[in-house]
Amino acid sequence: xxxxxxxxxxxxQEDVGFRCFTPKxxxxxxxxxxxxxxxxxxxxxxxxxxxxxxxxxxTEKILxxxxxxxxxxxxxxxxxxxxxxxxxxxxxPSSFDVFKKEFGQNAKVWDREKIVIIPDHYIFTxxxxxxxxxxxxxxxxxxxxxxxxxxxxxxxxxKANPDYKGVCHVALAQEGHCRPGEVLLGTDSHTCTAGxxxxxxxxxxxxxxxxxxxxGKLLLKVPPTLRFVMDGEMPDYLLAKDLILQIIGEISVSxxxxxxxxxxxxxxxxxxxxxxxxxxxxxxxxGGKNGVIPADATTxxxxxxxxxxxxxxxxxxxxxxxxxxxxxxxxxxxxLVAKPHSPDNRALARECKDVKIDRVYIGSCTGGKxxxxxxxxxxxxASGKKVKVPTFLVPATQKVWIDVYSLPVPGSGGKTCSxxxxxxxxxxxxxxxxxxxxGGPKDTYARMNEAQVCVSTxxxxxxxxxxxxxxxxxxxxxYTAAASALTGYVADPREFLQ
Amino acid sequence: MAAATFxxxxxxxxxxxxxxxxxxxxxxxxLIKFPSSQxxxxxxxxxxxxxxxxPTRTRAAADDFTAPATAFHGVxxxxxxxxxxxxxxxxxxxxxxxxxPDEYKRLGSFAxxxxxxxxxxxxxxxxxxxxxxxxxxxxxxxxxxxxxREHAPVALGAAGVKAVVAESYARIFFRNSxxxxxxxxxxxxxxxxxxxxxxxxxxxxxxxxLLINHTSGKEYKLKPxxxxxxxxxxGGIFAYARxxxxxxxxxx
Numbered sequence: 001x002x003x004x005x006x007x008x009x010x011x012x013q014e015d016v017g018f019r020c021f022t023p024k025x026x027x028x029x030x031x032x033x034x035x036x037x038x039x040x041x042x043x044x045x046x047x048x049x050x051x052x053x054x055x056x057x058x059t060e061k062i063l064x065x066x067x068x069x070x071x072x073x074x075x076x077x078x079x080x081x082x083x084x085x086x087x088x089x090x091x092x093p094s095s096f097d098v099f100k101k102e103f104g105q106n107a108k109v110w111d112r113e114k115i116v117i118i119p120d121h122y123i124f125t126x127x128x129x130x131x132x133x134x135x136x137x138x139x140x141x142x143x144x145x146x147x148x149x150x151x152x153x154x155x156x157x158x159k160a161n162p163d164y165k166g167v168c169h170v171a172l173a174q175e176g177h178c179r180p181g182e183v184l185l186g187t188d189s190h191t192c193t194a195g196x197x198x199x200x201x202x203x204x205x206x207x208x209x210x211x212x213x214x215x216g217k218l219l220l221k222v223p224p225t226l227r228f229v230m231d232g233e234m235p236d237y238l239l240a241k242d243l244i245l246q247i248i249g250e251i252s253v254s255x256x257x258x259x260x261x262x263x264x265x266x267x268x269x270x271x272x273x274x275x276x277x278x279x280x281x282x283x284x285x286x287g288g289k290n291g292v293i294p295a296d297a298t299t300x301x302x303x304x305x306x307x308x309x310x311x312x313x314x315x316x317x318x319x320x321x322x323x324x325x326x327x328x329x330x331x332x333x334x335x336l337v338a339k340p341h342s343p344d345n346r347a348l349a350r351e352c353k354d355v356k357i358d359r360v361y362i363g364s365c366t367g368g369k370x371x372x373x374x375x376x377x378x379x380x381x382a383s384g385k386k387v388k389v390p391t392f393l394v395p396a397t398q399k400v401w402i403d404v405y406s407l408p409v410p411g412s413g414g415k416t417c418s419x420x421x422x423x424x425x426x427x428x429x430x431x432x433x434x435x436x437x438x439g440g441p442k443d444t445y446a447r448m449n450e451a452q453v454c455v456s457t458x459x460x461x462x463x464x465x466x467x468x469x470x471x472x473x474x475x476x477x478x479y480t481a482a483a484s485a486l487t488g489y490v491a492d493p494r495e496f497l498q
Numbered sequence: 499m500a501a502a503t504f505x506x507x508x509x510x511x512x513x514x515x516x517x518x519x520x521x522x523x524x525x526x527x528x529l530i531k532f533p534s535s536q537x538x539x540x541x542x543x544x545x546x547x548x549x550x551x552x553p554t555r556t557r558a559a560a561d562d563f564t565a566p567a568t569a570f571h572g573v574x575x576x577x578x579x580x581x582x583x584x585x586x587x588x589x590x591x592x593x594x595x596x597x598x599p600d601e602y603k604r605l606g607s608f609a610x611x612x613x614x615x616x617x618x619x620x621x622x623x624x625x626x627x628x629x630x631x632x633x634x635x636x637x638x639x640x641x642x643x644x645x646x647r648e649h650a651p652v653a654l655g656a657a658g659v660k661a662v663v664a665e666s667y668a669r670i671f672f673r674n675s676x677x678x679x680x681x682x683x684x685x686x687x688x689x690x691x692x693x694x695x696x697x698x699x700x701x702x703x704x705x706x707x708l709l710i711n712h713t714s715g716k717e718y719k720l721k722p723x724x725x726x727x728x729x730x731x732x733g734g735i736f737a738y739a740r741x742x743x744x745x746x747x748x749x750x
Contacts, residue, residue, distance in 0.1 A: 214745065
């Protein structure tokens with residue numbers, strides 16, 4: 001498919017100071033052409049006179065405002081004011097160490113209310129270093145009087161910890177730290193999830209985080225934007241996970257490197273906030289710097305009871321220049337998987353129905369939110385049968401866990417997800433954390449410690465991702481994961497949902 | 499609480515003008531295991547290629563740099579496309595805190611341990627080693643994709659990698675390499691992962707943007723460093739910010 005071959009007629013690569021982009025994203029040509037994409041459209045480069053202001057994309061506008069510049073173009077490097085810095089148990093200790101080393105042992109963080117510390121990665125484990133890292137965070141938070149530290153002390157019972165939340169990206173949203181128009185940086189690649197709120201959100205490393213801790217600023221390069229227009233009514237067997245798998249399969253794991261991904265269109269507008277988070281969550285899997293979805297009534301409704309801080313959304317100008325535009329007719333899409341060992345190894349779920357599986361994992365920031373569990377429950381409900389393979393459920397946060405045990409599933413006559421899961425023979429929903437999405441210490445619940453085949457609602461399936469180097473991971477939506485659990489093979493959810 | 503004292507990690511590095519003459523140039527107390535059989539081409543294990551001031555972790559005092567790096571020399575290890583961070587440093591090792599000198603060293607021992615055995619029968623690290631005999635990494639497209647874990651460039655740097663030469667990078671890995679100064683991230687014009695083989699003796703001349711493969715006798719153009727040049731030259735994000743007046747100089 002030639003659609004992702006970025007022709008140089010758009011914007012001269014020199015102009016935008018492209019550094020690491022090589023248009024070699026096509027290693028695999030999908031043989032199955034699903035004609036859901038119109039050819040990419042080019043934007044004529046407008047003539048630039050000194051006084052003419054060019055329209056900016058949402059990302060450019062957010063970075064411009066955050067760097068107090070009236071105009072920004074892709075490729076410019078600017079010092080940006082940070083609204084929220086997030087870190088967790090894996091990177092937090094070192095980030096604070098770097099901060100202390102560089103700014104002095106008596107230094108204080110730039111703003112104790114703009115830093116959110118969320119232990120979530122290696123929590124429910126006997127690994128001493130992992131436990132120690134949470135203690136280190138606690139010491140720093142006490143010393144720096146950090147306002148938002150979602151602490152956990154009792155590892156044996158997560159419910160005994162009133163402050164503990166769980167997976168950082170879901171917690172950030174649920175606790176009202178995501179706001180349209182803001183700049184959110186986090187020491188985790190899936191920080192891009194927050195772009196669902198119409199803000200600039202991206203992952204950074206420890207050293208950069210140490211820098212932000214001291215200054216509240218970071219040097220960022222303005223990315224050009226790829227626009228993804230999705231129209232058409234969302235079929236009731238598809239979820240946002242299918243949409244993003246479609247896109248990543250299209251442009252490859254490096255197709256959005258150093259770029260912003262903007263998601264618009266009637267389908268996007270019809271998505272809930274959690275579904276929008278799923279979409280933005282996997283931007284990094286395409287190499288993207290950040291993802292954005294314009295804030296709208298859905299966004300404001302979600303934020304109503306979560307944040308009292310004022311915010312001012314920003315939107316792409318009509319005359320904004322996009323690097324390319326991709327159009328999708330969603331009504332024509334089918335459930336997808338990403339086969340081992342790459343998130344861009346896209347295939348139709350129904351074409352993988354001969355793949356026998358050993359387990360199913362439903363969890364993570366990508367697929368462990370409340371709506372993800374409700375979706376899985378719907379499939380189990382529709383089937384009425386029991387799962388054929390061990391099915392692990394890891395709610396992302398305490399709130400999700402509570403929802404799983406309390407919210408009625410539509411069409412079930414008042415049953416909760418947990419009841420449906422129990423009847424289907426799934427494992428008991430586990431303590432909320434990142435869990436086995438990234439393997440973790442050897443005693444992590446649901447870690448893949450043998451070479452097995454797993455269908456997972458998580459975000460990556462590189463070699464060894466969930467633990468065992470020879471494990472095979474099929475990334476899928478909660479619908480597809482649940483369907484696969486029921487058949488014992490990779491399964492198209494339409495087997496149960498239609 | 500881990501105190502970040504990096505002076506013990508300082509490697510006094512000098513340019514090795516003769517690749518065949520091993521000389522011990524490490525002053526760190528780290529234990530370096532030498533291979534039992536040293537072929538002439540493997541001498542780079544102990545003749546460490548150049549030079550400060552790139553690693554921010556090894557600065558003894560702020561803004562106190564010698565001349566910027568001009569060349570790297572060593573034996574290369576070749577990997578393919580899309581080498582993700584789970585292969586560079588699997589998640590189970592992320593409990594190691596990079597700012598802790600002892601754990602920094604241990605991270606090095608696990609560098610590239612996630613590479614599948616079948617595709618990479620020659621391993622980057624031998625069991626029990628803390629630094630690798632390979633100090634130059636040559637990769638394909640999208641090197642370092644996946645997670646934002648800074649442990650990835652840190653593990654490579656701790657293992658003794660001085661430079662990575664890839665066809666293209668994932669942005670967070672690239673950024674982390676620049677911010678920390680752990681490895682020098684270079685881009686090639688061609689697919690060097692198909693031109694070079696693990697074990698080839700390499701010299702990288704930064705000033706000329708040239709990679710010389712002594713084993714094959716071929717030379718390759720590298721891409722100029724570009725926008726991040728000033729940050730790398732300064733020695734990382736903190737040094738750059740101090741130079742630019744963004745943050746005050748540290749009190750000595």
